[in-house]
Amino acid sequence: MPIKTILVTGSQGQVGQSLQQVAGQYPQYQFTFVNRQILDLSQADQIQRYFQHHQYDLIINCAAYTAVDQAEQEPESADKLNHLAVKHLAEITRQHHARLIHISTDYVFDGQGFTPYSESERTNPQTVYGLSKLMGELAIQDIPVRAIIIRTSWVYAEWGHNFVKTMLKLGQQRDQLRVVSDQIGSPTYAKDLALAIINIVEASQTSDQIFNPVAAVSSVYHYSNEGVCSWYDFAKAIFELSHTDCQLIPIESKDYPTPATRPCYSVLNKTKIKQQTGLNIPYWKDSLRNCLENLGEAH
Numbered sequence: 001m002p003i004k005t006i007l008v009t010g011s012q013g014q015v016g017q018s019l020q021q022v023a024g025q026y027p028q029y030q031f032t033f034v035n036r037q038i039l040d041l042s043q044a045d046q047i048q049r050y051f052q053h054h055q056y057d058l059i060i061n062c063a064a065y066t067a068v069d070q071a072e073q074e075p076e077s078a079d080k081l082n083h084l085a086v087k088h089l090a091e092i093t094r095q096h097h098a099r100l101i102h103i104s105t106d107y108v109f110d111g112q113g114f115t116p117y118s119e120s121e122r123t124n125p126q127t128v129y130g131l132s133k134l135m136g137e138l139a140i141q142d143i144p145v146r147a148i149i150i151r152t153s154w155v156y157a158e159w160g161h162n163f164v165k166t167m168l169k170l171g172q173q174r175d176q177l178r179v180v181s182d183q184i185g186s187p188t189y190a191k192d193l194a195l196a197i198i199n200i201v202e203a204s205q206t207s208d209q210i211f212n213p214v215a216a217v218s219s220v221y222h223y224s225n226e227g228v229c230s231w232y233d234f235a236k237a238i239f240e241l242s243h244t245d246c247q248l249i250p251i252e253s254k255d256y257p258t259p260a261t262r263p264c265y266s267v268l269n270k271t272k273i274k275q276q277t278g279l280n281i282p283y284w285k286d287s288l289r290n291c292l293e294n295l296g297e298a299h
Contacts, residue, residue, distance in 0.1 A: 010063030111263020181250035
């Protein structure tokens with residue numbers, strides 16, 4: 001059945017807003033964007049009530065509890081949004097014979113590896129946030145529904161709270177900044193992720209292999225920008241491209257303790273998504289330049 005109507009949850013988040021930005025390029029789809037005021041996914045009764053009156057061919061779930069450190073003190077809040085709400089959405093998708101795309105995270109892995117994580121590698125979350133996201137993934141897998149899980153990492157955009165905007169702000173306020181240099185990953189520009197999601201939707205219109213048939217295991221894909229860096233490298237590129245005059249000092253994770261343990265290595269292997277959808281993934285520095293230009297910061 002072709003996809004025509006699409007619901008996007010978490011419309012105020014980085015990926016949700018990026019999807020809103022690019023949706024106009026795809027007039028063949030009728031998008032509906034909802035935020036917490038319209039559909040509060042932490043309330044099961046609200047979810048039921050909303051879907052009694054609305055039906056869609058595809059749900060793209062961008063809503064999430066993403067306060068990684070705060071989640072250590074608020075495990076129930078994280079679980080409600082990252083696990084139980086996802087379970088409800090998967091059940092509704094099954095009832096309506098629809099499809100689901102759900103955004104997950106590199107935090108489902110323990111970050112102790114040395115080679116890029118493939119979709120089939122063993123999960124072992126080390127944080128409340130990571131566990132809640134994994135529980136959401138498993139909830140989808142337990143329900144016979146046509147679904148796709150996309151794990152991503154280090155997401156940033158022109159809006160919301162993210163590393164790029166934090167660095168730009170601190171770089172203007174301070175002469176010197178200490179940034180962790182022993183955590184390695186790949187940044188993801190939310191606009192690139194949004195376009196990748198729609199690319200998957202487009203590919204699924206002509207291939208039954210993208211969304212596995214009902215009763216099969218949901219497809220899992222990894223997506224981030226190409227290339228690898230540390231948070232220090234990332235900050236250095238932000239300052240260089242924006243001509244921010246602030247000295248950067250590389251430090252180790254042990255010198256910057258946080259309530260939630262950050263993965264040392266969280267590079268995602270993207271071979272599967274490239275092979276199955278023909279996606280061309282931009283290099284992280286090129287995408288960073290695009291974001292900074294949109295913010296009026298690149299020179």
